[in-house]
Amino acid sequence: xxxxxxxxxxxxxxxxxxxxxxxxxxxxxxxxxxxxxxxxxxxxxxxxxxxxxxxxxxxxxxxxxxxxxxxxxxxxxxxxxxxxxxxxxxxxxxxxxxxxxxxxxxxxxxxxxxxxxxxxxxxxxxxxxxxxxxxxxxxxxxxxxxxxxxxxxxxxxxxxxxxxxxxxxxxxxxxxxxxxxxxxxxxxxxxxxxxxxxxxxxxxxxxxxxxxxxxxxxxxxxxxxxxxxxxxxxxxxxxxxxxxxxxxxxxxxxxxxxxxxxxxxxxxxxxxxxxxxxxxxxxxxxxxxxxxxxxxxxxxxxxxxxxxxxxxxxxxxxxxxxxxxxxxxxxxxxxxxxxxxxxxxxxxxxxxxxxxxxxxxxxxxxxxxxxxxxxxxxxxxxxxxxxxxxx
Numbered sequence: 066x067x068x069x070x071x072x073x074x075x076x077x078x079x080x081x082x083x084x085x086x087x088x089x090x091x092x093x094x095x096x097x098x099x100x101x102x103x104x105x106x107x108x109x110x111x112x113x114x115x116x117x118x119x120x121x122x123x124x125x126x127x128x129x130x131x132x133x134x135x136x137x138x139x140x141x142x143x144x145x146x147x148x149x150x151x152x153x154x155x156x157x158x159x160x161x162x163x164x165x166x167x168x169x170x171x172x173x174x175x176x177x178x179x180x181x182x183x184x185x186x187x188x189x190x191x192x193x194x195x196x197x198x199x200x201x202x203x204x205x206x207x208x209x210x211x212x213x214x215x216x217x218x219x220x221x222x223x224x225x226x227x228x229x230x231x232x233x234x235x236x237x238x239x240x241x242x243x244x245x246x247x248x249x250x251x252x253x254x255x256x257x258x259x260x261x262x263x264x265x266x267x268x269x270x271x272x273x274x275x276x277x278x279x280x281x282x283x284x285x286x287x288x289x290x291x292x293x294x295x296x297x298x299x300x301x302x303x304x305x306x307x308x309x310x311x312x313x314x315x316x317x318x319x320x321x322x323x324x325x326x327x328x329x330x331x332x333x334x335x336x337x338x339x340x341x342x343x344x345x346x347x348x349x350x351x352x353x354x355x356x357x358x359x360x361x362x363x364x365x366x367x368x369x370x371x372x373x374x375x376x377x378x379x380x381x382x383x384x385x386x387x388x389x390x391x392x393x394x395x396x397x398x399x400x401x402x403x404x405x406x407x408x409x410x411x412x413x414x415x416x417x418x419x420x421x422x423x424x425x426x427x428x429x430x431x432x433x434x435x436x437x438x439x440x441x442x443x444x445x446x447x448x449x450x451x452x453x454x455x456x
Contacts, residue, residue, distance in 0.1 A: 117394020197225025
């Protein structure tokens with residue numbers, strides 16, 4: 066009976082994902098038409114910040130190669146994949162029409178994806194249309210743009226990334242449940258680190274333990290940073306951690322269904338230097354203040370200023386931008402002082418203050434992922450955000 070129940074739950078989840086993909090494609094077409102566009106060519110390729118648009122619409126993105134989804138009001142959505150294998154895998158995930166083009170070549174330049182996109186647009190009577198390209202400035206290779214310019218000389222090619230980005234940034238209840246499931250995987254990885262982190266253990270060992278835990282729970286991609294260095298993106302090394310280290314530990318991952326979450330915590334190995342302790346307190350205080358400011362209608366740049374001010378108050382500096390939307394890959398907005406947006410209800414936001422001490426000797430980082438509800442931000446991790454002392 067237990068196995069039968071699990072099978073029914075899995076089947077229901079698959080149906081739910083397929084229904085979600087249909088709704089997303091319909092929403093994208095509506096947004097396309099509202100923007101005065103005749104078609105959307107949505108680009109994606111393996112890699113953080115680049116796989117999400119395609120996977121958002123068709124449930125699959127090739128690991129290393131580019132792919133496209135074409136949407137128009139003159140026909141149903143079509144996913145164009147680089148290989149027959151990718152076509153098969155994409156067809157397993159959605160009810161979209163899926164085609165393949167080329168042999169998946171990423172070296173010799175013989176890939177036929179761009180020509181297949183152009184051919185589809187011509188077949189749909191859009192050779193002279195207004196074509197919005199999602200990812201035109203950040204994902205689409207120059208070779209593809211050249212093909213479209215040559216084969217669609219009467220078309221107007223426009224960067225339509227904001228059209229889909231705005232839609233993608235606000236999550237449905239289905240998506241929020243997926244993000245929550247992804248955070249449960251990240252929490253499990255961080256719990257293993259907290260259990261194993263001791264003087265004498267290396268970053269390599271800890272990363273291996275964390276990877277084992279999150280992979281067995283279905284994590285697809287991961288970034289794991291465990292370091293006593295000033296900046297959190299320092300990779301783990303074979304250096305044994307020592308008493309007196311202030312350690313920032315990060316686990317960022319995608320779930321089996323592509324949802325990205327970020328989590329980081331601070332650890333002190335025994336008694337730490339006074340400057341390091343001040344930096345840790347400031348980082349945690351900034352995270353608390355930022356959390357209070359995370360609410361629908363709130364200014365994105367105001368959260369960035371909160372974290373910058375927290376650093377300046379002790380003579381420290383921020384080592385990286387302060388966060389961004391997450392979901393299937395990274396989302397808008399990006400939390401910087403230059404942001405002009407307001408936070409939207411239903412958005413999922415990762416906030417990751419990183420402070421660099423005035424002496425340059427220490428760094429302190431934490432990160433959390435939040436769902437923005439009408440009454441404020443709901444932190445998804447169940448692991449307390451504090452400075453954990455490990456003796």
